[in-house]
Amino acid sequence: MKLHTIHLNVNDEEQKVTVRSGDTLLYTIREQLGLTGAKPGCLNGDCGACTIHVDGWPMKSCLMMAVEAEGKQITTIEGLNNTPIQEAFVHHFAFQCGYCTPGFIMNGYSLIQKKPDADDSTIKEWLESNICRCTSYIEIEKAIKFALGKNKPSS
DSSP states (O other): OOEEEEEEEETTEEEEEEEETTOBHHHIIIIITOOOOSOOSSSSSSSOTTEEEETTEEEETTSSBGGGGTTSEEEOGGGOOSOHHHHHHHHTTOOSSOSSHHHHHHHHHHHHHHOTTOOHHHHHHHHTTOOOSSSOSHHHHHHHHHHHHHHSOOO
16 A cells, blocks of 8 residues: 655645545545544535535545645635635524535535625525535525625625
C-alpha cells in the first residue's frame, strides 16, 4: 500500500496529511483533520450529505480522492462563519434531524455566490443534488430564498 504525503488548504489553513491512494477527501477531512460536518451518507454521490466546496464549487467529497485535492481551496461547513445561509436555515427551521443540513448549507452557500439572482427553478435544480429524508424541502427552499434576499445590496 503506497502512502502519499500531501498538503491540503482546508478552511484557509494549510494541512499536511498522509493518505493512501484510495482515500476519499471525505474520509481524510473527517478522520485525519477531525472536521466532521461533512457526513458520510450514501458514499456514492447520490445524497449530498458530504458536500463541501472545492475552489468555490460544491463537491461531493465522497467522490473525490484526497490526492486530487492538493493545490485546491477546500471549504467545509466548519469554515463558514455566520453566513446568511446559516442564519436562514435557523430562522426558517430548515432542518429536522440535521444530518443532511451541512451539505444543503454548503450547496446553498455556493448557489448564493454563483447565482445571486437565482429564480425558483434554479433553486430547485441546485437542490436536486442533495437528499433529505426528514423535511418537505419547503423550509430549505424558503431559507435559500431568504439568504438570496439578504445577500443583495440594500438600496
